[in-house]
Amino acid sequence: MRISIASGKGGTGKTSLALLLASERPGITVIDSDVEEPNCHLFLKTEQKQEKVVTIMVPGIDNEKCSGCEVCAEACFFNAIAVVGGKAMVFDELCHSCGGCLLKCPQGAISEAEKPIGIVSSGYSTTVAGTRLMSGLLNIGVPSGVPLIKALLKEARTIEGEVIVDCPPGTSCSMVSAVKDSDYCLLVTEPTPFGRHDLALAINITQLLNLRTGVVINKNDGGDGDEAIEELCHSRGISVVAKIPYSHSFAREYSNGKISLENRTIAEDIWRQIQCVGRERKA
């Protein structure tokens, strides 16, 4: 069962929740799909890491064959090819690796070459015994993490048992590709107007993808911010699976790269609810 943990708003506690849940299930695999800014490794401190370079295909131009006819530039919907000084020129950053230019070049002057965009690494935690971490790290300056997230989740497809996916913030293509194909999505929010607003956007996505969704209200401070979130969840037909109280000591531990176990009982309770969803799914 693949459980994704997403949020909309950043900094609500995705990584904390992912690691809290993982620490209650030794032997589980955690996937850090926030490839722009991955953080799980700071807490799990993996060793015996195996790394694999992930590449995308980008076109290369054979200048001898290129006639400067501009057919490739016209075929490219991403403006990733331009003809400069009578020869085609590729702008890798804009390329979506669709292969359209290759198909259209009348001279056969275009071939594809691999371009590294990041790495996928896998290793075992030294802090939570038996826990495996797979994470992606996007190279600096590469605009889209989506191909790396896809490669990471593809690697993870063969893993049996429960898998937790720590997702990137936001609601755009990176988040969508990270939560997609999960069996259950936990959306972490905080009881503030920002948290509520972005939760509503994140719910739009999980409902569009037909994902089973639950909400965790983190950093709950006893104010009335959580009521507004409960109302939202109720109106969207989504259950609030847990409320985690705000804790200064938790924040401190977190800042030192440690997950405090003060909320263990809450984690257990969330796992129980996840398993109910799992059983319903099988039935």
Added chain:
Amino acid sequence: MCREGEKGMKELVIVSGKGGTGKTSISAALAYLAPRKVLVDCDVDAANFHLISGAVVSKTHSFTAGFEPVVDEKVCTQCGTCSELCRFKAIDNGVITAPLNCEGCGVCALNCPKRAINMKEKEAGQWYVSKTRFGKLIHAELGLAIENSGKLVSKVRQEAKQLAETKKLPLVIIDGPPGIGCPAIAAMSGASLALAVVEPSLSGLHDLQRLWELTRHFQLPLAVCINKATINTTNTHTIIAWCNKNEIPIVGKIPYNDVFRTALQKGKTVMEISENEVQEKILELWYNLSKLLNIAPTASIIDRLFDKVNSIKK
């Protein structure tokens, strides 16, 4: 220190790498202090600035970006060419089976032997011009599960710049998105100065390092504001030492304080609620930024800072 924009106008972009460090709260507090400026929210897939600034939308524009295929069923012979050529597994014998997989590359349309597929422009969201308590705000909402967030970011930035030029305003304040991917790149590239709002956690430091590498990659000047500095003073010192080593100016240090949340619940900035320790820190931050940006802070701010200094002396 900072780069000059067109016609002397400056663009200050507030970023963080890690989410939830306080970009929007601090951007809004700066917006409260800075005189003549235009505001932009470049976090187009989880925009929040409008919630803290009392934004009232005065104009809505639709935003189209990218393309999507439309299949003419009458012409399609289900020959399978499109399914064979589509690398994103979005189309199957002339039926778009997985629209979310489609990247709008046009390979299906350009290679259909019957020309049964047309590419049509895609609605990708909306962008708005709003009035706020602090001036005009340009913000946006990305369509549901749409790509092209980078393009929408570029769009709002460009609109804000134009507005600033027309109104002869010297400053654009950009509330940036988290991360270091396309929306962050689009929000930062070519700006005068990037302000990284950092929290003193290992995650915060890790993400700052990657953000700094990105700013170096794009040769963009960077300054740092440590937020929630008192959560972990050891890490705060580490960040300071790291910034010193890499010659990154630290322009602000703000203690952890619940007033950010209290103010936010009221839809206000920390500058607009009853007096608190954070306010002086934000004043200092703005004063330091205005020096880097070579913009005159308002006289009242300097007065307030001098009052503060004098009161300490007494």
